[in-house]
Amino acid sequence: MPCASLLPLAHLGHWLWVFYVLPVLIVVLGILWSTIAARRRERGEAGESDDGG
Amino acid sequence: MSWLPFAHALVARRDLPIPAWLFAWGASVVLIVSFFALSAAWRTPRLERSSWRPLGPRLSRALLGPPTQVLCGAAGVSLLGVAIYAGLRGTEAPDRNFALTFLFVTCWLGFPFLSALLGDVFRPFNPWRALGRAAGAGFAAIAGQPALHLRYPRRLGRWPAAIGLLAVVWLEVVYGGSGGVAVGLSPEPVAVAALLYSGYTLAMMALFGVEAWCENGEVFSVYFGMFSRLGWLEARDGRLGRRRPLAASTRWATVPGSIAVVVASISSTSFDGGQEGAFKGAIESATGWLEGLGFGALTATRLADTAFMVLCFAGIALVYLLGVRGMRTVRRAPSFAKLRDGFAHTLIPIALGYLVAHYFSLFVFQEQAQFTYLLSDPLGTAHTDLFGTASSGIDFKLLSENAIWYVQVGALVVGHVLGLTLAHDRALAYWPDYREATRSQYWMLAVMVAFTCFGLYLLSAGNG
Numbered sequence: 271m272p273c274a275s276l277l278p279l280a281h282l283g284h285w286l287w288v289f290y291v292l293p294v295l296i297v298v299l300g301i302l303w304s305t306i307a308a309r310r311r312e313r314g315e316a317g318e319s320d321d322g323g
Numbered sequence: 324m325s326w327l328p329f330a331h332a333l334v335a336r337r338d339l340p341i342p343a344w345l346f347a348w349g350a351s352v353v354l355i356v357s358f359f360a361l362s363a364a365w366r367t368p369r370l371e372r373s374s375w376r377p378l379g380p381r382l383s384r385a386l387l388g389p390p391t392q393v394l395c396g397a398a399g400v401s402l403l404g405v406a407i408y409a410g411l412r413g414t415e416a417p418d419r420n421f422a423l424t425f426l427f428v429t430c431w432l433g434f435p436f437l438s439a440l441l442g443d444v445f446r447p448f449n450p451w452r453a454l455g456r457a458a459g460a461g462f463a464a465i466a467g468q469p470a471l472h473l474r475y476p477r478r479l480g481r482w483p484a485a486i487g488l489l490a491v492v493w494l495e496v497v498y499g500g501s502g503g504v505a506v507g508l509s510p511e512p513v514a515v516a517a518l519l520y521s522g523y524t525l526a527m528m529a530l531f532g533v534e535a536w537c538e539n540g541e542v543f544s545v546y547f548g549m550f551s552r553l554g555w556l557e558a559r560d561g562r563l564g565r566r567r568p569l570a571a572s573t574r575w576a577t578v579p580g581s582i583a584v585v586v587a588s589i590s591s592t593s594f595d596g597g598q599e600g601a602f603k604g605a606i607e608s609a610t611g612w613l614e615g616l617g618f619g620a621l622t623a624t625r626l627a628d629t630a631f632m633v634l635c636f637a638g639i640a641l642v643y644l645l646g647v648r649g650m651r652t653v654r655r656a657p658s659f660a661k662l663r664d665g666f667a668h669t670l671i672p673i674a675l676g677y678l679v680a681h682y683f684s685l686f687v688f689q690e691q692a693q694f695t696y697l698l699s700d701p702l703g704t705a706h707t708d709l710f711g712t713a714s715s716g717i718d719f720k721l722l723s724e725n726a727i728w729y730v731q732v733g734a735l736v737v738g739h740v741l742g743l744t745l746a747h748d749r750a751l752a753y754w755p756d757y758r759e760a761t762r763s764q765y766w767m768l769a770v771m772v773a774f775t776c777f778g779l780y781l782l783s784a785g786n787g
Contacts, residue, residue: 286344286784287601287780287784289342289347289348290344290347290776290779290783292348293347293348293351293772293776294351294772294773297351297355297768297772300765301649301765301766301768304762304765305652308762
């Protein structure tokens with residue numbers, strides 16, 4: 271069976287929007303990762319100061 | 324007439340060096356780099372303080388004195404009169420009638436572009452303000468005292484202008500776009516709408532006062548005035564002065580309904596851009612579904628278009644509010660309401676970027692018509708040639724397809740970088756620690772990247 275009949279290449283254009291969503295997703299994931307890391311760090315610092323006190 | 328890109332200025336591109344979606348990635352990288360550059364180099368708020376400095380008194384007198392005001396006001400009233408007359412008495416062919424190009428291109432697009440550069444240039448030319456002030460002066464001369472007005476309800480704020488803005492765009496792209504005319508509206512409904520709007524505006528000015536209504540409810544004053552906050556000229560107490568560009572926008576969103584105005588601006592441009600491109604399939608499906616429910620074809624089209632316009636408004640508002648919600652998670656964040664109102668002005672350059680990106684080529688092409696054959700033959704009857712230019716045409720080769728695309732991408736990127744700059748400056752005013760301010764702006768960065776990619780997707784889908 272030829273590949274062209276298996277791959278819906280004619281409809282590839284319908285999925286081009288994915289390429290426009292990806293940068294947004296990457297930025298949002300980066301923000302979430304950074305926020306979680308900052309929270310963990312803050313919690314760790316708070317825990318250390320409690321132990322020291 | 325189908326060749327005339329009246330609804331929005333999108334043309335086909337064929338020979339870009341890279342796929343269109345890569346421009347969205349490139350634009351996102353530019354935004355991220357700008358964000359970190361701002362974080363590193365901009366650590367105190369610079370736009371919050373008033374930076375107005377008066378220009379020479381002679382220049383102020385020449386530009387703001389009563390003779391100039393009367394002349395500008397008379398010019399505004401006369402041109403509105405010509406547009407209404409052309410709409411009522413002129414040809415039904417939209418591209419040959421002065422009314423449509425003058426109102427929807429020269430004024431609707433020209434004033435935002437000019438205001439963003441210079442300041443509030445619409446104010447002296449505002450025909451309704453001129454008429455209202457003349458009526459007020461006449462009343463005072465006859466009655467021996469100035470007219471009394473109701474106090475404008477503060478809670479109402481700019482909501483009448485936001486609703487009016489959506490109504491104007493609805494008239495152009497929904498009512499006109501689905502009226503079976505390829506280029507949108509026919510001139511007569513535009514003239515009737517202008518007459519109705521004039522009556523409504525003058526009545527509101529009589530109720531609340533000319534300046535109060537222009538500040539809050541008069542659609543065009545509020546809309547063009549919003550862009551004027553980016554410009555560098557400002558009149559205060561009869562003196563013309565210069566200020567730091569962008570700085571006046573920081574004091575714009577202090578009135579309720581301001582967010583609705585700027586969101587209405589972005590969403591209406593988005594809808595206009597997507598109507599024949601990105602949203603076309605979905606609008607057609609919704610139209611078919613409504614026809615299945617028993618609505619006529621025209622009503623179904625208008626209902627579907629209206630629903631998508633409202634969805635665009637809700638979507639843009641939601642993305643902005645999510646960004647605000649994200650900022651709230653940062654330590655020592657102000658209240659949600661304060662953040663929501665405090666960052667609304669950061670959307671003004673984005674609204675301008677969207678406007679330039681979507682309508683730049685339409686403006687360049689249609690202004691050739693405006694200042695040649697439409698000026699010589701305003702009614703489009705082919706019997707008049709006032710300036711000898713009635714037989715001129717539009718040179719569509721003035722802009723290449725690639726040049727239009729690069730202007731579109733450039734406008735979107737610059738608009739969003741300016742938005743980021745405004746947001747960063749405001750965050751520094753709200754968070755004393757610049758590291759927390761920077762962290763709060765991660766969320767606005769996401770908002771800006773989302774709006775940039777969405778804008779480029781609309782343009783590429785419309786162009787494709």
